[in-house]
């Protein structure tokens with residue numbers, strides 16, 4: 001389902017790169033392009049839509065080998081603990097300070113937190129496949145977290161983990177515009 005929304009001018013070089021891809025982008029390439037991306041929130045204001053219940057995934061662009069989402073989270077909203085089975089993922093913090101927690105799989109099969117780090121505006125994170133993490137907005141009150149996410153290819157399946165058990169839940173994200181949480 002190709003996106004028909006006008007693309008903000010600052011994203012045009014990135015979108016041009018995605019449109020000529022014939023295989024998935026590498027972690028290092030996504031990291032490099034997001035590091036070099038100079039975009040102001042004013043360009044994406046019309047896509048910055050929030051949900052009171054869960055963080056919200058707002059579709060910016062989609063093609064065969066990549067999708068771009070503006071993910072908006074209110075204070076206290078968190079992604080599930082998840083991997084990116086089959087996709088390369090990269091994101092840049094545009095507004096607010098997020099927290100990324102990285103998890104390992106313990107010998108008994110349950111996940112265990114390895115480390116957490118704060119992600120201020122401009123921070124770029126890239127991961128792929130079996131990497132397990134959680135992204136949270138732990139800021140106080142009404143402070144928002146807005147990140148620009150890229151998946152290559154578009155994220156169509158992922159595993160979700162529980163901190164209180166060993167079961168792994170398979171999840172297939174829907175990719176309709178303005179869907180709710182589950183993913184990132």
Ligand SMILES: [Fe+2]
Nearest residue numbers: 089133183184
């Ligand atoms: Fe993720």
